Amino acid sequence: MKKTDKTTAVVNKIIPFSSVDGPGCRTAIFLQGCNINCRYCHNPETRALCSACGDCVRACPGGALQRARAAGGGLRILWDREKCLGCDTCIRICPHGASPKVRVMTPFQVMERVRRQIPFIRGISVSGGECMLYPEFLTELFTLARQEGLGTLIDSNGTIPFRDHPDLLEVSDGVMLDIKAFDSGDHERITDAPNALVLDNALFLGERGKLYEVRFVIAPHLYDCEKSTEAAGRFLRDIYRDHPFRIKLIACRPMGVRKEYADFRSPSKEYLERLREVLSRMGYREIIMI
Amino acid sequence: MRDISMERVNTTRQEILDIIKSPTLTHEQKMVCLAGKADSLLEVMDLPEGLDELLNAPIETQCICDLNEGHAPMRPRYIAPDYEKFLKNGSAFLQLEPPTDLFEALNALLIIYKHVPSITNYPVYLGQLDDLLEPYIDTVDEKTARKLIRLFLLQVDRTILDSFSHADIGPKPTRAGLYILEAEKELEDAVPNLSLKYEEGVTDDAFMLSAIDCALHSAKPSFANHLMFRRELTDRYVIASCYNGLPLGGGSYTLCRLILGNIAKRASGIEDFKTRELPRVMEIMAAYMDERIRFEVEESGFFEHNFLIREGLVERERFTAMFGLVGLAEAVNILLEKEGRKGRFGHDQAANDLGVEIMEVIDAFNQAHVNPYCEVTGGHFLLHAQVGIASDVGVTPGTRIPIGEEPEELIDQLLVLSRFHHYFPSGTGDIFPIDVTVHRNPEYVLDIIKGAFRKDLRYLSFYSSDSDVIRVTGYLVKRSEMEKLDAGNAVLQDTTALGLGASKNGKILERKVR
Numbered sequence: 001m002k003k004t005d006k007t008t009a010v011v012n013k014i015i016p017f018s019s020v021d022g023p024g025c026r027t028a029i030f031l032q033g034c035n036i037n038c039r040y041c042h043n044p045e046t047r048a049l050c051s052a053c054g055d056c057v058r059a060c061p062g063g064a065l066q067r068a069r070a071a072g073g074g075l076r077i078l079w080d081r082e083k084c085l086g087c088d089t090c091i092r093i094c095p096h097g098a099s100p101k102v103r104v105m106t107p108f109q110v111m112e113r114v115r116r117q118i119p120f121i122r123g124i125s126v127s128g129g130e131c132m133l134y135p136e137f138l139t140e141l142f143t144l145a146r147q148e149g150l151g152t153l154i155d156s157n158g159t160i161p162f163r164d165h166p167d168l169l170e171v172s173d174g175v176m177l178d179i180k181a182f183d184s185g186d187h188e189r190i191t192d193a194p195n196a197l198v199l200d201n202a203l204f205l206g207e208r209g210k211l212y213e214v215r216f217v218i219a220p221h222l223y224d225c226e227k228s229t230e231a232a233g234r235f236l237r238d239i240y241r242d243h244p245f246r247i248k249l250i251a252c253r254p255m256g257v258r259k260e261y262a263d264f265r266s267p268s269k270e271y272l273e274r275l276r277e278v279l280s281r282m283g284y285r286e287i288i289m290i
Numbered sequence: 291m292r293d294i295s296m297e298r299v300n301t302t303r304q305e306i307l308d309i310i311k312s313p314t315l316t317h318e319q320k321m322v323c324l325a326g327k328a329d330s331l332l333e334v335m336d337l338p339e340g341l342d343e344l345l346n347a348p349i350e351t352q353c354i355c356d357l358n359e360g361h362a363p364m365r366p367r368y369i370a371p372d373y374e375k376f377l378k379n380g381s382a383f384l385q386l387e388p389p390t391d392l393f394e395a396l397n398a399l400l401i402i403y404k405h406v407p408s409i410t411n412y413p414v415y416l417g418q419l420d421d422l423l424e425p426y427i428d429t430v431d432e433k434t435a436r437k438l439i440r441l442f443l444l445q446v447d448r449t450i451l452d453s454f455s456h457a458d459i460g461p462k463p464t465r466a467g468l469y470i471l472e473a474e475k476e477l478e479d480a481v482p483n484l485s486l487k488y489e490e491g492v493t494d495d496a497f498m499l500s501a502i503d504c505a506l507h508s509a510k511p512s513f514a515n516h517l518m519f520r521r522e523l524t525d526r527y528v529i530a531s532c533y534n535g536l537p538l539g540g541g542s543y544t545l546c547r548l549i550l551g552n553i554a555k556r557a558s559g560i561e562d563f564k565t566r567e568l569p570r571v572m573e574i575m576a577a578y579m580d581e582r583i584r585f586e587v588e589e590s591g592f593f594e595h596n597f598l599i600r601e602g603l604v605e606r607e608r609f610t611a612m613f614g615l616v617g618l619a620e621a622v623n624i625l626l627e628k629e630g631r632k633g634r635f636g637h638d639q640a641a642n643d644l645g646v647e648i649m650e651v652i653d654a655f656n657q658a659h660v661n662p663y664c665e666v667t668g669g670h671f672l673l674h675a676q677v678g679i680a681s682d683v684g685v686t687p688g689t690r691i692p693i694g695e696e697p698e699e700l701i702d703q704l705l706v707l708s709r710f711h712h713y714f715p716s717g718t719g720d721i722f723p724i725d726v727t728v729h730r731n732p733e734y735v736l737d738i739i740k741g742a743f744r745k746d747l748r749y750l751s752f753y754s755s756d757s758d759v760i761r762v763t764g765y766l767v768k769r770s771e772m773e774k775l776d777a778g779n780a781v782l783q784d785t786t787a788l789g790l791g792a793s794k795n796g797k798i799l800e801r802k803v804r
Contacts, residue, residue: 120741
């Protein structure tokens with residue numbers, strides 16, 4: 001399962017009703033695979049694609065996993081949903097940060113799963129992993145979603161240039177963009193990647209009114225969040241004036257984080273409140289703290 | 291009046307003494323219980339053959355339940371006065387002139403509430419409060435209006451000691467409606483129960499978001515599908531008691547309920563249930579309800595003498611009755627098991643289909659049964675998905691999916707519910723505890739309500755999984771008050787005891803959080 005066809009995606013899961021992936025009630029679709037390596041990643045099993053090593057097959061207590069030869073000749077892990085106990089042993093022991101419980105799906109197949117939620121949802125949000133690893137898939141999926149009158153949002157780490165994907169932006173309502181640190185050195189220490197592209201994306205999207213939300217992950221144990229928030233706030237202020245967006249301050253929490261990175265304390269409510277205050281003094285209006 | 295045995299008299303005398311000595315009943319609660327005991331000694335109704343066995347049985351086998359209406363009903367169970375008329379005309383009996391400002395309007399309402407009877411002895415309907423108060427809202431400044439409304443609601447909670455008391459607002463946004471929501475959000479009290487009548491395109495989103503914000507703090511308002519209710523009951527309808535849709539200026543004479551699971555236990559299989567056992571029990575329950583209604587209308591004197599009738603605040607012709615049911619889930623599961631078929635209500639297509647078939651049988655029976663005193667609803671009773679009572683064990687309210695068996699995904703639950711809500715003009719509803727993160731995204735709840743009402747769901751309630759005020763089955767209680775009562779202390783509201791019973795017998799604290 002190393003490579004996927006351009007118009008399919010490896011889907012980790014679909015949450016029918018999500019309250020935390022954009023405005024209102026939305027179906028959230030999580031795609032598998034990520035191009036950076038955030039120390040505090042809350043779903044580390046979405047980072048890599050399965051290499052079919054078979055470790056999980058041996059460990060599965062329900063016998064729900066099997067290694068088999070795929071049509072193309074390569075090995076792959078088959079997951080039997082009926083036998084699965086939902087214990088997540090496979091995810092815990094995977095040495096690659098992948099999951100065998102994924103499905104390769106076409107945009108049409110995903111849309112079938114979305115349709116069931118109409119009319120309860122106002123849109124879909126695609127997240128990951130990093131969903132921008134599948135731009136053609138997103139373009140097709142969003143085109144189908146818009147035909148049903150649904151909104152379309154992208155949740156991205158911002159490391160893939162949006163200016164290369166005008167067709168996708170055309171069918172997207174906007175992007176929920178992470179700025180994991182304003183200083184590139186900090187960003188690289190947290191994620192293994194510099195942030196020049198992230199900031200470029202922020203301006204590019206912001207100027208076009210396609211920046212729906214900017215997210216700061218507040219992790220004081222990793223970087224100076226006050227300094228970073230203030231600098232990011234100054235950086236974005238000009239585009240905010242013409243095209244306001246929402247800011248989300250996300251308190252980094254140890255739940256789901258890999259053991260070696262999970263030994264930290266979440267920032268306090270007061271700490272978040274201070275950051276909110278900094279931004280609100282700069283004129284930012286809609287600031288959500290979670 | 292028929293004689294009763296001395297043994298029954300003596301049992302009742304002992305029960306009366308127990309009530310008098312009870313450490314956990316307040317004075318008012320004792321008075322109500324004593325009145326019930328007096329009434330229980332009467333035998334004045336002509337009861338249908340076969341009723342005794344179905345009615346007077348333990349909860350494991352009981353098939354018909356009259357929800358403690360007593361042996362000689364002296365007033366309709368639910369009364370929904372036309373308070374607008376009262377405010378317009380004043381009342382000769384209460385010696386009140388029509389109010390001229392907000393002070394007088396609120397004062398007049400608090401006075402009349404004391405004189406509106408019901409099964410609980412407290413008014414189960416407090417009026418369409420926003421429409422009632424909006425005309426007076428400019429008679430004082432805004433700050434005073436907010437304070438007066440807040441004090442009014444506080445007084446309602448502390449003196450109407452039963453959370454089956456229900457007020458309505460909506461569908462149009464009003465200042466009065468907004469002040470009510472803002473006050474309730476802060477008060478976090480159990481009384482009054484509150485419904486917002488919602489209609490897409492009429493109720494604006496901003497008003498709804500205030501209502502949802504309020505609901506996530508105080509478990510109210512609930513949301514009623516206005517379009518659906520007014521199609522069935524016209525614009526002159528109210529939501530009273532738990533979630534009962536009833537004609538305004540009238541109400542319901544009586545509410546009895548079928549305990550479907552226990553009826554299923556008597557049947558040999560699905561066909562026997564649908565063609566023999568269920569129809570027989572329905573015949574007997576309908577005859578029993580007819581007789582109760584006859585006594586109320588022809589003998590009790592309520593409809594000749596009560597001031598509400600005399601002043602035209604209710605009319606006999608606007609009363610109907612509620613043909614209730616509980617335990618559809620148990621009935622379906624029991625019948626499938628008897629047939630050796632797989633499937634569980636709420637989860638499998640075949641089980642849900644059987645649920646619909648059973649509802650069709652009940653609906654057809656009701657449409658064919660005629661009562662001469664239910665003119666307002668075409669001579670028929672209205673179906674009602676009853677929410678259960680504190681002593682129910684192993685009985686799921688109405689057509690709900692049992693607590694603990696809710697589908698993993700809310701969407702799956704909603705799609706099941708959408709097949710059943712439309713049968714019940716006199717009320718049904720479902721309740722969803724919501725995770726606190728939704729406090730930051732109230733539009734999530736708004737979208738679900740909009741979608742649900744487009745799918746013909748009737749009535750939805752939400753509360754925050756961490757809030758003190760919670761919805762038990764249809765009414766509200768405070769967790770903190772239940773704890774006091776459980777520790778052996780008397781508490782103000784009688785519904786706290788019902789909530790405590792339901793939390794022990796009905797698993798209401800274990801609903802799946804969404």
